[in-house]
Amino acid sequence: MTTQRTARLTALLALPVALALSGAAAAPATAEDKAYQINLEQLNDSQGKGTAMLSLNGNQLTVKIESEGLVPGQPHAQHIHGSTDGHDFQCPDASADTDGDGIINNTEATVHYGDINISLTTDGDTGPDSGLAVDRMPKADAQGKLSYERTIPVSQDVVDHIKDLHVVQHGIDPNGNNKYDFGAGKSELDPKLPQEATAPAVCGVVEGAAVGSIPVGGVETGGATAESNEVPWALAGAGGLAFAAIAGALVLNRRRRATASVERSGRSAA
Template identity: 45%
Template sequence: MRTTSKMAGIALGAAALVPFMGAGIAQAADGGTMATLRPVALNGVQANGTAMVTVHGNRVDVTMAAAGLLPDNPHAAHIHFGAEARHECPRAGDDANGDNHLNTSEGGPAYGDIVVSLTKTGDTSPKSGLAIDRFDTAPGGKINYERGSINVSDAVAQAIVDGKSVVVVHGVDYNKNGKYDGSTKSDLDPKLPTEATDPALCGVLAAAPAGGMDTGAGGTSGSQDNQLMLLGGGLLLAAVGTGTVAARKVRNRA
């Protein structure tokens, strides 16, 4: 599918490009963050996942795993940030049009604009936010994503390290018929059904604990969730040494 330039409500804002003011920005950002991906409120998704982002100056390495998504359909995924956003996942009260679902634009005040498109190949900028042909198609409902050396701005790198960025995976199946369809059109591209772009999973990237992921964190419980979180903790532990997150070697270089 051709990449669309219409990014209503999630296009990269100027605030994400303007360097932060303060003493810390003079030096390159460096650190490890992780997020537990949980179902977005109201959207009826029964899936879970983890995401890990390691920052090395103006480059980031990303690892993401999820299960329980609509199988064999593209799932756009992004890192979001906005200086004016709440730096969190959307809640039911963000349903502005009262249709008992949350579309991407309604989630914008919570998580902000797209700053990184987690495509498998090619461009990773906000311009590829709807490059559906280059996102993971979740074979069997699972995503196993790994990509390194993604270029970001100083402001985005700092936002990730500071715990102000959010990972969002899109694509839901409201009517449970195994495909993206329905009469309601996407708020991002009227050629697509809203199911194709509504947010499914969300998690705030927070500083990674030295001991790895806390598998007792809140959210949906169950063996699937525990397995995914243990996977995240194991991957992160492999990147931690003497209390400092080191660079992870990633096979798929941008």
């Protein structure tokens, strides 16, 4: 009778775990978002800086940018530059100013960070043709801070080469009057625009380090001694639940055997 009761208890304890395990097995696997952090660093002594986050969910790219030190109250053209065919582009340094005028213009910088792949507009088209769509680019606030977020459908080439792409924000103020003017001349991209409006202000390279990844190595959970009845509950997940249930059943079984042995000894002594 004691053996039958122990078997029933063991089965009852194992049932919820079996159900949990079967449920976990039946649940469809979902691909986690791939996320990348980009540190935006100044170009052209703009005093700008910031952080961009790129996250992929299938072919949906979510771009979040928080930057500061930009020209207050002015629109800032911003793009994802780079290559989807294996070319290695980087953000330029001061040596990119090949004409020696003291400003790295967009044409000089493109040699280093590549052509526009995606225009980070606030609405509408996001293709390269919208690269100078100033009316659809975000504006910095009165303190020169800019916040941006948008989810954009992208090609499989972008998904496959996301680590080869870079974020660039444009718009500088070398004469410090808090506006774009023609003090530095006309833009080489569009003579109707001042150079200040199209010259790059900050640039950041996708390094490829996933954000929020699980640290390398397991979590140290500790454990019970051979004589202990405690279960290390730090073992999480279905595997941990299974271990806990099995350990609990073994403990009860051990106790039942000990009780039965005492009862038999008592009857023998009588």
